[in-house]
Amino acid sequence: xxxxxxxxxxxxxxxxxxxxxxxxxxxxxxxxxxxxxxxxxxxxxxxxxxxxxxxxxxxxxxxxxxxxxxxxxxxxxxxxxxxxxxxxxxxxxxxxxxxxxxxxxxxxxxx
Amino acid sequence: xxxxxxxxxxxxxxxxxxxxxxxxxxxxxxxxxxxxxxxxxxxxxxxxxxxxxxxxxxxxxxxxxxxxxxxxxxxxxxxxxxxxxxxxxxxxxxxxxxxxxxxxxxxxxxxxxx
Numbered sequence: 001x002x003x004x005x006x007x008x009x010x011x012x013x014x015x016x017x018x019x020x021x022x023x024x025x026x027x028x029x030x031x032x033x034x035x036x037x038x039x040x041x042x043x044x045x046x047x048x049x050x051x052x053x054x055x056x057x058x059x060x061x062x063x064x065x066x067x068x069x070x071x072x073x074x075x076x077x078x079x080x081x082x083x084x085x086x087x088x089x090x091x092x093x094x095x096x097x098x099x100x101x102x103x104x105x106x107x108x109x110x111x
Numbered sequence: 112x113x114x115x116x117x118x119x120x121x122x123x124x125x126x127x128x129x130x131x132x133x134x135x136x137x138x139x140x141x142x143x144x145x146x147x148x149x150x151x152x153x154x155x156x157x158x159x160x161x162x163x164x165x166x167x168x169x170x171x172x173x174x175x176x177x178x179x180x181x182x183x184x185x186x187x188x189x190x191x192x193x194x195x196x197x198x199x200x201x202x203x204x205x206x207x208x209x210x211x212x213x214x215x216x217x218x219x220x221x222x223x224x225x
Contacts, residue, residue, distance in 0.1 A: 004153075034213065034214070036216075041199075041219075041221070042218055042219070043113070043115075043117075043201055043216040043217050043218040043219045044154070044201065044203075044216040045113070045216070046213050046214065046215065046216075049213050089153055089154075091153075091154075096167065097159060097166070097167050098156055098167055098169065099144070099156055099214070100156070101146075101153030101154045101155070101156075102153050103151070103152055103153045104153055
C-alpha cells in the first residue's frame with residue numbers, strides 16, 4: 001500500500017531564500033508524481049508533473065526532481081517571495097490510476 | 112483558473128441526511144476524480160469516473176456514490192451523513208483519452224455535518 005510522507009510539516013523562511021520541500025513514497029512503482037499548491041480554503045493548483053521516466057521538471061523558479069529508486073521527490077523553490085506562502089502537496093499516481101497525497105508542507109515566506 | 116467548477120461552495124447538513132455535490136469539468140475532460148480533504152490533511156481519493164463508468168475507488172463505504180454525465184458534469188452523493196464526513200470535497204478532471212496526465216482541480220465544496 002502506497003504511503004506518501006512530506007517533511008517538514010511546516011516551514012518559515014525569509015524572503016529571497018532558496019528552499020527545498022521533500023516528499024517520500026514507499027512504493028517506487030509509480031506512474032507519475034505531481035506537486036500542487038493549495039491556498040487556505042481553496043482547491044489545488046498543479047505546479048509540476050514528473051513522469052516515472054523523467055528525472056526532473058522545471059517551471060520558472062520551481063524545479064521538481066524524482067528519484068524512484070530511493071522513493072523521493074523534492075521541490076526546489078528559488079528566490080522565495082511572500083506570494084509563495086501556501087501549502088505544498090505531492091501526490092503519487094500508481095499504474096492503476098490511484099493517487100495518494102501527502103499531508104503537505106505549510107510554507108510561510110517572511111517579508 | 113482551471114476551468115473546473117463546483118457547487119455549492121459551502122453546505123451545512125445534519126447527521127443522517129443525504130447530500131449531492133456537483134462538478135463541471137472542462138470540455139473534453141472525460142475523467143473526473145473526487146477527493147475528501149479533512150482539515151490539516153492531504154486529499155483522500157474517493158473514486159474516479161472515466162466515460163461515465165467508475166474505474167477506481169479508494170477506501171470509502173458504498174454510501175459514497177457518484178455519477179458522470181456526457182456533458183462533462185459529475186455528482187458525488189453521500190447518504191446517511193456522519194459527523195466525520197465534514198470536509199472539503201474536491202473534484203479533479205483530466206484530459207480526454209487518458210487518465211494519466213495533469214489533474215485540474217475545482218475550488219471545492221466545504222461540507223459541515225452537524
